[in-house]
Amino acid sequence: MTTVSDETSDVVPAEPDPDGGPDPALTEAEGDSPAGDKAGDAVTDEAGEHVEDDDAVVAVDETEPEPDAQPETDVESGIVDEPDAEPETDVEAVDEPEAANELEADEPPTDDESVTDEAPAVAVPAVAVPQLDPGNDTWWKSAIFYQIYPRSFSDLSGDGIGDLAGVIDKLGYLELLGVDAIWLSPIMRSPMADHGYDVSDPRDIDPLFGDLAIFDELIAEAHDRDIRVTMDLVPNHTSDQHAWFRAALDAGPGSPERARYIFREGRGENGDEPPNNWRSVFGGPAWRRVTEADGTPGQWYLHIFAPEQPDLNWENPEVFEDLEKTLRFWLDRGVDGFRIDVAHGMAKPADLPDMDLESVGLLENDDDDPRFNNYAVHEIHRKIRKVIDQYPGAANVGEIWVDDNERFAEYLRPDELHLGFNFRLAKATFDPRSIREAIENSLEAVLSVGGTPTWTLSNHDVDREVTRYGRIAHPRSDSDEPALTEPVGDEAFESGEATGEPGEEAAAEAVPENGDEAEIEAAADVEAVADVEAVADVEAVAAVEDETEPRSQDTTESDVPKAIEAPEATEAAQATESAESADEAANEAVPETGDEPETADELDAAEVVEAEDEVEAEEIAEAEDEVEAEDDIAAEAAATTAAVEDEAADEVEIDIDLGILRARAMLLVELALPGSVFIYNGAELGLPNADLPDEALQDPVWERSGHTERGRDACRVPLPWEGVEPPFGFSSTADTWLPIPESWSRFTVEAQLEDVDSTLSLYRQAIELRYARGEFEGDTVEWYGAPEGCLAFRRSVGHLICALNTSGAPVALPPGEILLTSYPLIDGQLAPNSAAWLV
Numbered sequence: 001m002t003t004v005s006d007e008t009s010d011v012v013p014a015e016p017d018p019d020g021g022p023d024p025a026l027t028e029a030e031g032d033s034p035a036g037d038k039a040g041d042a043v044t045d046e047a048g049e050h051v052e053d054d055d056a057v058v059a060v061d062e063t064e065p066e067p068d069a070q071p072e073t074d075v076e077s078g079i080v081d082e083p084d085a086e087p088e089t090d091v092e093a094v095d096e097p098e099a100a101n102e103l104e105a106d107e108p109p110t111d112d113e114s115v116t117d118e119a120p121a122v123a124v125p126a127v128a129v130p131q132l133d134p135g136n137d138t139w140w141k142s143a144i145f146y147q148i149y150p151r152s153f154s155d156l157s158g159d160g161i162g163d164l165a166g167v168i169d170k171l172g173y174l175e176l177l178g179v180d181a182i183w184l185s186p187i188m189r190s191p192m193a194d195h196g197y198d199v200s201d202p203r204d205i206d207p208l209f210g211d212l213a214i215f216d217e218l219i220a221e222a223h224d225r226d227i228r229v230t231m232d233l234v235p236n237h238t239s240d241q242h243a244w245f246r247a248a249l250d251a252g253p254g255s256p257e258r259a260r261y262i263f264r265e266g267r268g269e270n271g272d273e274p275p276n277n278w279r280s281v282f283g284g285p286a287w288r289r290v291t292e293a294d295g296t297p298g299q300w301y302l303h304i305f306a307p308e309q310p311d312l313n314w315e316n317p318e319v320f321e322d323l324e325k326t327l328r329f330w331l332d333r334g335v336d337g338f339r340i341d342v343a344h345g346m347a348k349p350a351d352l353p354d355m356d357l358e359s360v361g362l363l364e365n366d367d368d369d370p371r372f373n374n375y376a377v378h379e380i381h382r383k384i385r386k387v388i389d390q391y392p393g394a395a396n397v398g399e400i401w402v403d404d405n406e407r408f409a410e411y412l413r414p415d416e417l418h419l420g421f422n423f424r425l426a427k428a429t430f431d432p433r434s435i436r437e438a439i440e441n442s443l444e445a446v447l448s449v450g451g452t453p454t455w456t457l458s459n460h461d462v463d464r465e466v467t468r469y470g471r472i473a474h475p476r477s478d479s480d481e482p483a484l485t486e487p488v489g490d491e492a493f494e495s496g497e498a499t500g501e502p503g504e505e506a507a508a509e510a511v512p513e514n515g516d517e518a519e520i521e522a523a524a525d526v527e528a529v530a531d532v533e534a535v536a537d538v539e540a541v542a543a544v545e546d547e548t549e550p551r552s553q554d555t556t557e558s559d560v561p562k563a564i565e566a567p568e569a570t571e572a573a574q575a576t577e578s579a580e581s582a583d584e585a586a587n588e589a590v591p592e593t594g595d596e597p598e599t600a601d602e603l604d605a606a607e608v609v610e611a612e613d614e615v616e617a618e619e620i621a622e623a624e625d626e627v628e629a630e631d632d633i634a635a636e637a638a639a640t641t642a643a644v645e646d647e648a649a650d651e652v653e654i655d656i657d658l659g660i661l662r663a664r665a666m667l668l669v670e671l672a673l674p675g676s677v678f679i680y681n682g683a684e685l686g687l688p689n690a691d692l693p694d695e696a697l698q699d700p701v702w703e704r705s706g707h708t709e710r711g712r713d714a715c716r717v718p719l720p721w722e723g724v725e726p727p728f729g730f731s732s733t734a735d736t737w738l739p740i741p742e743s744w745s746r747f748t749v750e751a752q753l754e755d756v757d758s759t760l761s762l763y764r765q766a767i768e769l770r771y772a773r774g775e776f777e778g779d780t781v782e783w784y785g786a787p788e789g790c791l792a793f794r795r796s797v798g799h800l801i802c803a804l805n806t807s808g809a810p811v812a813l814p815p816g817e818i819l820l821t822s823y824p825l826i827d828g829q830l831a832p833n834s835a836a837w838l839v
Contacts, residue, residue, distance in 0.1 A: 129334030131393035143180040155731035164210035178767040181228035193308035198239040228336035262302040283704035343398025347376035405445040412451035453675035470659020664822040665835035672802035686759035689714035722750035775800035
């Protein structure tokens with residue numbers, strides 16, 4: 001994939017003027033502001049003439065003509081123009097920001113004041129700082145990114161909230177871990193209604209985390225350790241405290257200030273109903289009505305997320321112009337790239353059609369959701385890419401919640417995003433079918449455009465992997481795709497000796513101590529469902545002649561895991577097993593209702609007789625009905641299993657030790673795959689979700705859902721570093737922004753650093769091997785034949801083999817030298833809930 005265009009491969013950003021301006025073509029005569037120069041006449045007049053903006057990396061060029069005035073029209077029709085409205089507008093029910101985050105000014109803040117409050121002397125580097133390695137424009141193709149949620153990483157100020165000084169303090173730890181780059185969740189100035197994703201000034205550091213001087217120090221020290229720094233960018237919306245939005249409220253309907261956002265008249269006789277039925281991702285309506293200056297109810301503005309996060313109108317050219325200033329501001333400081341929040345958002349359909357309220361829930365969207373994934377978004381990404389390409393060595397990754405592979409791939413064309421943040425593996429259950437589907441879909445989605453796949457098991461928006469995998473009962477995949485145990489191409493099963501006794505006995509002997517009882521219980525629960533599913537429908541039996549019947553994922557007497565076989569398995573072995581499977585399935589599938597056929601061949605004969613013998617045809621029909629009834633029972637049992645999991649999750653009935661075993665195994669799967677990997681801070685310690693009391697919850701989802709959804713706080717709890725009681729070295733105060741569980745003493749860095757069997761040590765060793773060994777080469781994978789409950793693949797060029805065992809019994813490994821295992825072998829075989837690398 002092209003990362004720096006041919007035209008700009010040798011281009012270096014223009015030498016900045018003494019005040020930091022990188023490009024005269026970007027200069028505007030009226031100066032720069034956190035929202036652009038046109039935040040409203042009233043605001044500009046109070047500020048006086050804008051001559052210089054220390055923070056914006058833009059200087060005044062007096063030789064450049066002033067731009068034309070913005071037309072006094074709105075982007076969409078139907079908005080009433082009220083030019084005489086008094087500038088005393090307020091938004092109904094919008095809380096004032098916390099005092100600590102308010103702009104420090106006695107009079108209405110100007111754009112410059114909102115930027116230059118903090119350390120103006122160090123706002124702009126004297127010379128633009130280059131990226132870590134401008135000569136390497138492909139580093140991101142195999143990089144390991146470490147996501148830092150700054151509030152929860154390390155607190156040096158002692159206020160219980162993580163900060164940039166804390167990040168600097170732990171750079172040695174990150175170097176030891178071996179990551180290529182850090183990704184900082186939002187650190188820009190914000191009232192923190194959504195913990196930084198509501199940005200009031202995109203070209204400043206929020207005082208909660210530090211200032212620009214500390215940020216510059218972080219860049220320098222990280223680069224000294226060969227660690228790149230990327231940061232969150234939030235282009236879909238701003239804070240309602242942003243200078244632009246405050247000016248929009250003051251200016252009134254039909255004004256150019258309101259045209260920067262999505263304001264609309266309401267529906268209904270008096271405009272009392274929202275413009276459409278869109279719901280907020282966080283719950284509740286996606287529209288809020290404002291009170292106009294004359295005190296009358298006014299227009300509605302769109303907020304796909306919280307009311308404090310009004311959506312920008314990307315049809316307005318001012319919006320990208322301002323984003324470009326933001327991009328250059330941080331890139332000129334040496335930032336190595338951006339993670340673009342809601343990268344599939346921004347663009348909205350012009351007619352704002354109603355959405356299907358039944359198709360999505362809280363924190364969800366689908367491919368037909370009109371709120372997201374509109375085609376106009378791609379032009380926005382092309383504009384962003386043109387700027388990024390002028391900074392060799394920089395890259396961007398987009399958060400893309402798009403399921404369709406073709407639509408997902410569109411974001412990764414050579415002139416758009418470098419990487420697309422992919423959640424498929426994080427959404428997969430601990431089941432070979434689900435995991436393989438996630439891998440195959442992910443590779444298919446990006447390789448069609450020559451893109452690079454990305455992998456992650458968790459982030460700040462989803463449950464931690466230990467918690468997900470530790471749920472005792474997990475739902476079976478409802479996919480219609482063939483089971484992983486079905487040979488594909490050259491794959492086949494090896495008909496070796498069984499490796500254990502059937503049922504619970506084998507599971508009890510095989511499962512490691514810290515997960516045995518839970519694993520046996522889970523296997524027994526799902527095995528009961530598998531017994532019901534053993535009755536296959538008549539049509540499936542007929543089809544077994546041509547292909548192997550998918551089997552249950554559980555260990556039964558006839559399905560004890562066998563050996564993993566290489567992709568080069570012979571067609572003869574494949575045909576033999578297919579024939580055996582066909583006979584077996586035919587014998588077991590037909591209910592004992594009389595003289596029904598016992599093999600697939602006999603079944604075909606029965607279907608011929610059906611045309612000649614009406615009585616026997618009726619019997620076959622009855623048999624089919626019985627099979628269908630059995631299928632219904634199986635489906636109901638599977639649904640019950642899923643419901644049990646949901647209930648267990650709600651009651652926090654999680655087997656942490658089992659979850660850790662499985663998370664360790666999935667780490668080896670993840671790092672064995674081609675592409676880039678994203679690790680969420682704390683995953684390397686095996687952290688689970690924290691069990692938080694209701695009164696501690698801060699995620700806006702909790703309030704917006706009427707206390708029906710707990711939100712994402714459980715995966716955002718501060719990290720434990722050392723000691724035996726909270727705050728475990730995270731801060732000097734025990735009053736941390738979210739409480740740290742007392743039970744986390746076992747997870748501290750201090751407790752794991754010298755323990756060679758710890759999860760932290762496994763991460764360090766796996767990352768080191770991934771860099772050092774040539775076997776990790778190749779853009780695709782080849783699948784091995786694998787026994788029930790297992791999967792195996794190898795890299796297409798280096799031929800690294802990764803084998804995963806999700807079953808309840810050990811399995812024989814394919815030939816090769818063992819490089820690393822997530823759990824010790826049992827009698828030379830791969831243990832349950834573990835994975836191995838072989839070469």
